[in-house]
Amino acid sequence: xxxxxxxxxxxxxxxxxxxxxxxxxxxxxxxxxxxxxxxxxxxxxxxxxxxxxxxxxxxxxxxxxxxxxxxxxxxxxxxxxxxxxxxxxxxxxxxxxxxxxxxxxxxxxxxxxxxxxxxxxxxxxxxxxxxxxxxxxxxxxxxxxxxxxxxxxxxxxxxxxxxxxxxxxxxxxxxxxxxxxxxxxxxxxxxxxxxxxxxxxxxxxxxxxxxxxxxxxxxxxxxxxxxxxxxxxxxxxxxxxxxxxxxxxxxxxxxxxxxxxxxxxxxxxxxxxxxxxxxxxxxxxxxxxxxxxxxxxxxxxxxxxxxxxxxxxxxxxxxxxxxxxxxxxxxxxxxxxxxxxxxxxxxxxxxxxxxxxxxxxxxxxxxxxxxxxxxxxxxxxxxxxxxxxxxxxxxxxxxxxxxxxxxxxxxxxxxxxxxxxxxxxxxxxxxxxxxxxxxxxxxxxxxxxxxxxxxxxxxxxxxxxxxxxxxxxxxxxxxxxxxxxxxxxxxxxxxxx
Numbered sequence: 154x155x156x157x158x159x160x161x162x163x164x165x166x167x168x169x170x171x172x173x174x175x176x177x178x179x180x181x182x183x184x185x186x187x188x189x190x191x192x193x194x195x196x197x198x199x200x201x202x203x204x205x206x207x208x209x210x211x212x213x214x215x216x217x218x219x220x221x222x223x224x225x226x227x228x229x230x231x232x233x234x235x236x237x238x239x240x241x242x243x244x245x246x247x248x249x250x251x252x253x254x255x256x257x258x259x260x261x262x263x264x265x266x267x268x269x270x271x272x273x274x275x276x277x278x279x280x281x282x283x284x285x286x287x288x289x290x291x292x293x294x295x296x297x298x299x300x301x302x303x304x305x306x307x308x309x310x311x312x313x314x315x316x317x318x319x320x321x322x323x324x325x326x327x328x329x330x331x332x333x334x335x336x337x338x339x340x341x342x343x344x345x346x347x348x349x350x351x352x353x354x355x356x357x358x359x360x361x362x363x364x365x366x367x368x369x370x371x372x373x374x375x376x377x378x379x380x381x382x383x384x385x386x387x388x389x390x391x392x393x394x395x396x397x398x399x400x401x402x403x404x405x406x407x408x409x410x411x412x413x414x415x416x417x418x419x420x421x422x423x424x425x426x427x428x429x430x431x432x433x434x435x436x437x438x439x440x441x442x443x444x445x446x447x448x449x450x451x452x453x454x455x456x457x458x459x460x461x462x463x464x465x466x467x468x469x470x471x472x473x474x475x476x477x478x479x480x481x482x483x484x485x486x487x488x489x490x491x492x493x494x495x496x497x498x499x500x501x502x503x504x505x506x507x508x509x510x511x512x513x514x515x516x517x518x519x520x521x522x523x524x525x526x527x528x529x530x531x532x533x534x535x536x537x538x539x540x541x542x543x544x545x546x547x548x549x550x551x552x553x554x555x556x557x558x559x560x561x562x563x564x565x566x567x568x569x570x571x572x573x574x575x576x577x578x579x580x581x582x583x584x585x586x587x588x589x590x591x592x593x594x595x596x597x598x599x600x601x602x603x604x605x606x607x608x609x610x611x612x613x614x615x616x617x618x619x620x621x622x623x624x625x626x627x628x629x630x631x632x633x634x635x636x637x638x639x640x641x642x643x644x645x646x647x648x649x650x
Contacts, residue, residue: 164196200232431537
């Protein structure tokens with residue numbers, strides 16, 4: 154295996170998750186930033202799967218990960234489903250590659266066999282008056298062939314360790330600027346287990362090297378491992394596997410409540426929640442991009458295309474980014490309101506159909522109702538699933554009144570309001586929004602002397618079953634005279650005063 158031939162000057166980023174269960178929003182933010190950086194620079198994004206842990210990885214999680222990326226709009230230039238010249242793109246299919254590179258590192262003296270057990274390392278640390286928590290002490294660097302043979306005769310299987318350089322290691326981080334680790338602070342680390350299984354700190358840089366990755370954008374939690382990567386890259390370059398060391402950028406933590414990282418146990422951490430609730434891909438893309446980056450001081454809302462045009466990885470903040478669900482919802486609502494009516498109907502239909510309210514595609518009658526109510530509904534919705542509660546009453550014969558709405562609006566005085574509304578509406582010569590509005594205002598505000606909130610609250614609850622609905626008069630026109638009067642009568646029977 155030798156360093157790949159890639160186009161000089163072209164930025165190549167990578168996204169290399171493990172398919173292990175739920176997809177975390179922080180992981181998708183990392184994917185988004187790598188995608189935006191590649192697209193902004195006219196570069197390429199390589200998608201690679203870290204699936205060497207058979208006990209945790211699953212095909213179901215792998216497919217789910219692909220679906221999540223497709224939904225968000227993150228595409229890639231090389232990797233699963235796309236192919237490319239540097240495959241295979243799943244680590245589980247690259248074991249021969251890792252064996253070959255490990256053997257070459259060993260032969261060149263960059264790696265060595267280590268036989269010490271954890272107990273032996275601890276004992277040596279204690280004997281030297283040191284804290285065992287310091288870990289491995291590099292003692293096996295100096296084993297003789299005779300000592301190695303003796304250990305093998307005992308049945309010991311050596312791990313393979315990288316020989317760390319005896320000088321400070323540093324780099325210019327794309328996000329954090331100058332970072333350095335003093336000489337001796339990072340011990341020789343394991344590349345390959347005694348059973349021959351390669352470890353993540355080894356296979357990840359090997360794959361990056363062989364795939365020509367130029368820019369590594371990854372989570373802040375991985376920053377302490379970067380000196381290991383720098384040392385390994387120097388060794389890989391020496392044996393011709395790498396063409397040099399990539400640039401690193403360590404992205405800030407995504408925080409939850411308080412000062413803690415957004416835990417997998419936090420409901421907001423689960424990416425699935427957002428498509429299921431009816432976030433728009435462009436709305437969630439917008440918000441995830443704000444977790445550590447901004448397009449301008451006075452601007453929060455932008456499209457994916459505007460993100461790509463403006464994204465500059467050196468402007469990513471090094472400070473932790475707090476996940477604020479209310480802000481995510483507000484940004485999504487802004488994108489939702491901006492949808493053309495036809496697009497809004499197309500996107501909201503699956504949620505209404507899933508609740509059994511409309512056909513998919515809607516019938517001609519249902520489509521006509523949606524076309525009229527859509528512009529009014531958009532202004533009152535945060536996510537697409539809101540349509541089920543907000544618009545459901547328009548697509549059913551009867552309506553179930555929410556208990557809280559009944560308690561609030563069908564108490565004392567509601568009967569008088571509903572009686573007056575019914576009388577006014579029964580007498581209407583034509584069933585149009587303006588005539589409904591005039592009749593109700595005359596009967597309830599002028600006739601009964603009620604304030605608008607008191608006058609129309611019982612009617613709204615009777616018609617929609619809720620205290621919040623699309624505009625009342627337009628909704629009643631769409632319901633039609635018969636269904637409206639039937640609901641007023643039903644609510645009158647439930648009113649307590």
